[in-house]
Amino acid sequence: MHNNKSLSRELSLISLGLIKDKGDFKLNKFQIEEIFESALDSLINHCRDELDNCESELENASQKILDSELKEGVNSSFSNIRDDLKKSLAKIEIVMNTLSVSLDFPKLIISSGQMDIREDVNDRVSSIINNLKIIDSDIDQVMDGWRLKRLPRIDRDILRLAYVDMNFLSTPVAVACDEAVNLANKYSDTKGRKFINGVLRRLQTVKLQ
Template identity: 40%
Template structure:
């Protein structure tokens, strides 16, 4: 995992601690936070990340327990009768689905402790603060330009986490000289962790149009 990837994820969690009301209401960007305030946001972000690790592991355990129960139910239903076969098949399918979800969640969770360890490095912490500051300083302008490439939708209607992912990707490209393709891919990775399938697809489409707009070429 590259240091920029860790810094960007921490920056995303930092932004989630800041009110989005000014931007959503069209009243201009929030005043840039002082370094001391940003450092406090960073500590809150680390706490949030630690909680996310615990919750992800708990959810993985729950999914695997549910899978075990479904497989047990399939055995109890299997009495050799043809009438029971649909129930047995359904329990098996449910059990395998829960097992797959649990294993996928567990696999994703195993990366989080490493992220926590890397986030203790001063270079990564400073990079996270720099990215959060960049978004806060130019949020109003970013929102206007992102909104301009939305198709049949408004930026303010997106979930807060999706808006912050888009803003971070934009500043990565414009202020931190990250190649557009890399920034887009990393934004989608964040959406995979913190958003949902609809959000991931929306973020991917918006960023493709944003990076293709005349001002970005």
Template identity: 30%
Template sequence: MQARRIARELSLLSISQLPANQSRLDDQQLQNIMLAAVRTLTTEVQETLETAAAEVKRGSDRLLSSETRASDVQSARAMVQEALDLAQTAINRVGMAVELPELIQLTNQKEVRAYALQVISTLNANTAAVDELLTQSLVDWQLNRLARIDRDILRIAVTEIMYLGVPDKVAINEAVELAKRYSGSEGHRFINGVLRRVTEQIKTKSV
């Protein structure tokens, strides 16, 4: 995993821990917020594995039901397919859980923490400007009505583009990857579209 990619993920999880009244935060406060984010990741590992186990059991129950309760071949086939889908979902969750301990370990790297702190502190100091640009770039949406995870992914990307010198294509691609992991099924497409309008706004203002 690339250090900055991990740092972005840590930033995303940390931002969700920020207090509602986001006054200027000192380094110690930011470190505490990041520690809380790592703890959140650790809890997620356990919850993900528990959910996967429950889905495996549900899939097994559906298979048994298909043998005893299905009235015809078609309904038995549907039950078996549902069981297979549940098993696949469980496998995907286990795969995510396997990745998380590595992520947690890598968050302790100085380079990762340093960039995550830079992203969080820069966003915290410039939230108003970042949100203004996002508001101008949204079509038929209000920023405060977005799912928090989508809003935070957008804020990180705009912060990187506006203040940290990250090329817009890199910031957009990284935001899309975060959305694929944390947002809803269509979240990555929505975020890609918003950020492309953001870059157009920035280019227009710089002309």
């Protein structure tokens, strides 16, 4: 289940992706609010897609079960039928897990109307765009021979959000890291997740000067 802070972080991440990645601009609150609305639309559309995918996966799985029942009368071996059923049931289990996450989305839509979430996203996004140079340079210092700008945009933004949590919003380090890892699991790839984990460990020791 999304708690409000997790939802704020996710919406902040999507919002950041809609902003040019440059340190020489300022956005006012109204512009950030517009970006927030686009981010919310994008998240809700993602959920609708997930639900549509679940529906078609369930239809496929139930069709396979029907097919295997029909095969029972034909000269098909029991072990083949059992394998088909196992695969279908495994598919249904994955779909049910996805559904249990997606069914929280009515709550997401209601929560998103709450001012505290909008304020929180505004604070996070403003903190990043107004302090981008110092944030990026501090993260660069713990990048171990890499440069932040070489990372995919989504990975950069996940690290920036974690930095803001630790240094601007007094979030406990363990919570900031857990939340960043959750975002990486959802939005990054395997390589990105590993890299983010390593940088987060080193970032824990760096505090805002």
